[in-house]
Amino acid sequence: MEKTRRGEAESRAGDIEERYKTELERWRLEKEAEIREDAIRRSISTLLGRIGEQLAPLLMTQTLGVDPRDLRFLGTPVDYIAFKGLSQDNPQEILFIEVNSGKTTRLTEKQQAIKRLVEEKRVKWVTLHIADIADQLHRLVDREIQSQQTWYVDTY
Structure with a gap:
């Protein structure tokens, strides 16, 4: 009798385990499908965004008159x-x-900062002359070479 009860309990436990395995598998397949769907939606959204950015110049010509x-x-x-x-x-x-x-038109913190600078008219024109920069570099290099030569002579 004890063996019979133990056998029935094991049988029920096996049935329950099988039912939960089946339920778990069904849930996994559902979630996997949802995840794939979400990934596809995001991918399409990203692609459309990139396409939009590429087409933006065409829209800007009409919208902004540029x-x-x-x-x-x-x-x-x-x-x-x-x-x-x-x-x-x-x-x-x-x-x-x-x-x-x-979907959002929110700017990043850096973009907000740049927008603020433009709106506050904190914009400058800077002309850099490469010849001046090259002269400064030559002077720096000459000084460095001099200091190395002085060190070299002092050590011997």
Whole structure:
């Protein structure tokens, strides 16, 4: 009798285990399908965003009245800078353009900081003369060589 009860208990335990294994497998397949679906949706969204960024110059020409020849792609920290009117030898305005491809139009912290600087007119024009920089580098190198020679002579 004891063996019979033990056998029935083991049989029930086996049935329960089998039922839970089946249920677990069904749940795993469902979740796997959901994960795959989500990955596909995200991938499509990313691709559409990239396509949108590539098509943005066409949209900008109409929306902002910017000649495509006046656009310069940076990518980061902003997507484009437009020199409106430059192609007609009549520059009128410089635009910093960020193309948002997602559902949100939120800028990154760096982009917000740059936007603030532009709005506060904290923008400068700087002309760098390579010849001046080269002269400074030569002087630095000459000083370094002199200090090395002095050290070399002093040690012997």
